[in-house]
Amino acid sequence: MGKFKNILFWFRQDLRVFDNVGLWNAIEDGENVLPVFIFDEKILDRFPQNDKRLGFLKDALIRLDSQLQEKGSRLYSAVGDPQKLLPQIVKENNIDAVYTNRSYGPYGTTRDTNIKKSINAEFCQFEDFFLVKPENVPVRKVFTPFYKQWKNVFEFSGILNIDKKISTMSTSLSTVVDYLDKFDFENLWDVHEGDNILKNFDFCNYENTRNYPFQDGTSKLSPYVRFGLVSIRQVYDAIQKSNCDNDVFLSEIAWREFWNHIAINFPWTENLEFLEKRRGLDWLNEEKLFEAWKEGQTGYPLVDAGMRQLKQESWIHNRVRMVVASFLTKDLLIDRRWGERHFENYLLDYDRNVNIGNWQWASSVGADPKPMRIFNPMLQSQRFDPECKYIKKYIPELENYHPGQIHNPLRYNLSYAKPVVDHFERSKIAKNIYNKQNIDI
Structure with missing residues (x-):
């Protein structure tokens, strides 16, 4: 006999059956479980038209429905505002409890609070998103002491395997597949690949290969973790x-949790720089330069290759992310918020808290402060893409150029684009701006 007769399990950033904490508890506690995914119009409206990420989401939901069918159930769907829909679904289906995994974004936490108050049923949330619950780590402003505390409190609880059928009550809701049949979104990523990466990725060599964008040295697990196709515990x-x-790889997981730690404990950093001395910087914010950056036409090949990769693949190599962010803020002297919004429009692995944290860090205004660092895009390409294999992949116009020419765009005329600024001159201006000194351009 279950704790509740009818439980609605609400899928969100956890689109899998295996090792899903909230779903596992719903099956343990409920005689019947109704699996539901809600197409939240407030979130969908933020996606550009024909966004490739919607294709990934579509395939992920079809995969999830298939997993549920193996357990004797289906994934049902609704479209609209969850704050209005869930009370209706709860009432119409005689739901005793709504189970879901905890959400940490500002919109998600407010939404969940409102729903909890509005439904005539229990509302139970579970920790599935992090290895360590945020409240279990004392507040830290710098990554290294956070990481030490994080490792001290972390205890691996193992992987949850749902080994029994899911008993689902009848409902008037449509299956998610019926709804998705209306859409023909393009998807460049295989939603099944996350499990293969977990089995085959060379974690041992990660430290030696992660900085070289021409190698397949990063795991590319972030989109699968972001949508919950694999759990963070499976990665661990x-x-x-x-x-x-x-x-080194474990610290990458911790960085993800650190930026969420910052967002939860210092929520004002969503709109305000973490470092007080770096607030109100006198950005130049030239639209023409911003357009060149977005389109991969700055004349600095490594920067442009990264921005083109972002548009083509909805993903960008980790080392190159730092280079393009430094270039936007330190060379083009554009407010990092412009970059945050552009990444939000394209990144498949977009996570609001992580994106804000990374952009604040790269622009030298955020937590875990370091001495102001300006990436030289020419030295970065020489060091991390010496033969220009990565650059030529995304800028085929440079196929017949020698690496020595490509690494020195200020000296050699590269036909695809002329440098929009002089890196060395702009670096001097950036230092004045960051020191809040008057500048004359």
Whole structure:
């Protein structure tokens, strides 16, 4: 006999059956479980038309429906505002409890609070998104002490495997597949690939390959974690099974949790720079330069290759993310918020808290402060793409150029675009802006 007769499980950033904490608890506690995904119009409206990420979401939901069918159930869907829809669904289906995994974004937390008050049923949330609950780590402003505390309190609880059928009550809701049949979105990413990466990725060599964009040295797990196609515990389990020194990859997971830690404990950083001395900087914000950056036409090949990769693949290599962010803020002298919004429009692995944290860090205004660092895009390409394999992949116009020419766009005339600014001159101006000194351009 279950704790509740009818439980609605609300899928969100956890589009999988395996190792899903909230779903596992719903099946344990409910005689019947109704799996539901709601197409939130407030979120969908933020997607550009024909956004490739909607294709990924579509395929992910079809995959989830298939997983549920293996357990004797289906994934049902509704379209609209969850704050209005859930009370209706609860009432019409005699739901005793709504189970879901905890959300941490500002919109999600407010939404969930409102729903909890408006439904005539229990509202139960579970921790599925992090390895360590945010409240279990003392407040820290710098990553290294956070990471030490984080590792001290973390205890791996293992992987949850749902090994029994899901009993689902009848409902008037449509299956998610019926709704998705209306759309023909393009998707460049295989939604099944996350499991293959966990099995085959070389975690042991990650430290040696992660900075070189021409190599397949990063895992590309972030989109699968972002949509919940694999759990963060599965990633940790795969790291441990690699049986090698994997602290560098583990720290990447911790960075993701650190930026959420900052957002939760210092919520004002959503709109305000973490460092007080770096607020109100006198950005130049030239639209023409911003357009050149967005389109990969700055005349600095590594920057442009990264921006073109972002538009083509909805993803960008981690090292190159830092380079393009530094270039926007330190060379083009454009407010990092412009970059945040552009990444929000394209990144498949977009996470609001992580995106804000990374952009604040790259623009030297955020938590975990370091001495102001300006990436030289020419030295970065020489060091991390010496043969220009990455650059030529995304800028085919440079196919017949020698690497020595490509790495020195201020000296050699590259036919695809002339440098929009002089890196060395703009670096001097950036230092004045960051020191809040008067500038004359």
